[in-house]
Amino acid sequence: MRVSDSSLAQVRDRGFTVVEGFLDPGTLKAAQDALWDIYPRPEDYFADPRKHARWALTQFSGVKLYPYPSWALNRVAVYPDLVDAAERLLGATDLEIYKVELWAKYAGAINYDQVHHRDFGNHSLVAPRSDGAHMQMTTIILLSDVTELDGPTKLIPLSESRDIPLHRHHLRMGDLVDKEVSAAAPAGSLLIYRTDVIHRGSDFKAPGRSRFVMLVDFQERGWRWNGKIHWGDHANRPGLREAMVAMTPRERDLFGFPPTGSDYWNAQTLTDVAARYPGIDLGPYGKPGKPGARRGAGSRAPRAARSKGESPPDA
Ligand SMILES: O=C(O)CCC(=O)C(=O)O
Missing domain, CATH: 2.60.120.620 (q2cbj1_9rhob like domain)
Incomplete structure (x- = not known):
């Protein structure tokens, strides 16, 4: 109600x-x-x-x-x-x-x-x-x-x-x-x-x-x-x-899951998150690709570089 x-x-x-x-x-x-x-x-x-x-x-x-x-x-x-x-x-x-x-x-x-x-x-x-x-x-x-x-x-x-x-x-x-x-x-x-x-x-x-x-x-x-x-x-x-x-x-967003359009989402994260949650529909977040090469801790690309090389697939 x-x-x-x-x-x-x-x-x-x-x-x-x-x-x-x-x-x-x-x-x-x-x-x-x-x-x-x-x-x-x-x-x-x-x-x-x-x-x-x-x-x-x-x-x-x-x-x-x-x-x-x-x-x-x-x-x-x-x-x-x-x-x-x-x-x-x-x-x-x-x-x-x-x-x-x-x-x-x-x-x-x-x-x-x-x-x-x-x-x-x-x-x-x-x-x-x-x-x-x-x-x-x-x-x-x-x-x-x-x-x-x-x-x-x-x-x-x-x-x-x-x-x-x-x-x-x-x-x-x-x-x-x-x-x-x-x-x-x-x-x-x-x-x-x-x-x-x-x-x-x-x-x-x-x-x-x-x-x-x-x-x-x-x-x-x-x-x-x-x-x-x-x-x-x-x-x-x-x-x-x-x-x-x-x-x-x-509903996921209410628990802190990255929202649609977040620059968290790219081909790698779509693939790995789909593997973590079998059956999940990640369509609204973008199109999955091959798992990306994993970066070690501390090697995170600066924001400008990320937005050039890893823009969200639906961007
Ligand atoms: O159980 C209830 O009715 C209220 C409990 C409560 O106020 C509390 O634990 O802070």
């Missing part, structure tokens, strides 16, 4: 919004089914929690970084309406996905209550601009129903926190608890929030409950003091190769 302008205005003004029915039913069902390649099904977990102790060591034990073994999960991060919302909220098309995590929580595994915090503390070296310029867009996509019993995210509207200096990104719980808005919503819903919004994860309120979400964070490329992950560090992990093959050039 396309995120409405009024929902995006709510992110700018209140700091967050919840969009119900965001994922289409087919995408949601396929992603839910694929969760069990990674996590114990709730009935298996609760049959004997001691057998699944690895998910209960800390409240972050259920966090799994992108990529995942299946396209059904990997595609959620580049869901077209999510990318569209990021472009419209951030007012830019040169975007990057700077973090994707899946997070499973099981009631009773551990106490999932968090202190109030602002996410920029570990998404940026500095502080967000309060005028919203170059905002980072953080999201939580619900892959299971999250009722008040299921540890919903609790958020404080910006209007209630304007007097709390930004440098305080972790706060002891106080009167703000009374101002919390719960992001309880059905599976398939999307929570968008800003990194200067005070919020917290909360614990389950009943036994036998579980919560599965995917967190996908976007930012405008170029502000190098912001970010969390370099995807090159994850390129050899299962699922990334298949994801790069399945994605469009635009």
Whole structure:
């Protein structure tokens, strides 16, 4: 579902919004089914929690970084309406996905209550601009129903926190608890929030409950003091190769893959990248040639020489 302008205005003004029915039913069902390649099904977990102790060591034990073994999960991060919302909220098309995590929580595994915090503390070296310029867009996509019993995210509207200096990104719980808005919503819903919004994860309120979400964070490329992950560090992990093959050039670009028209692309790189990602369609980037002679480190031709001798094949 396309995120409405009024929902995006709510992110700018209140700091967050919840969009119900965001994922289409087919995408949601396929992603839910694929969760069990990674996590114990709730009935298996609760049959004997001691057998699944690895998910209960800390409240972050259920966090799994992108990529995942299946396209059904990997595609959620580049869901077209999510990318569209990021472009419209951030007012830019040169975007990057700077973090994707899946997070499973099981009631009773551990106490999932968090202190109030602002996410920029570990998404940026500095502080967000309060005028919203170059905002980072953080999201939580619900892959299971999250009722008040299921540890919903609790958020404080910006209007209630304007007097709390930004440098305080972790706060002891106080009167703000009374101002919390719960992001309880059905599976398939999307929570968008800003990194200067005070919020917290909360614990389950009943036994036998579980919560599965995917967190996908976007930012405008170029502000190098912001970010969390370099995807090159994850390129050899299962699922990334298949994801790069399945994605469009635009979707790959969100992970830092060289875009069409980049002077990275030449006959040699087209051939070698095609060999690294069997099945990938590199047509939009140019025409492959014979593998080029490999240059050793330090022998990179200066830019002027490269543009003469190695112009992109479609240039
Ligand atoms: O799990 C949640 O609902 C929120 C988690 C969170 O805010 C965090 O870990 O920074």
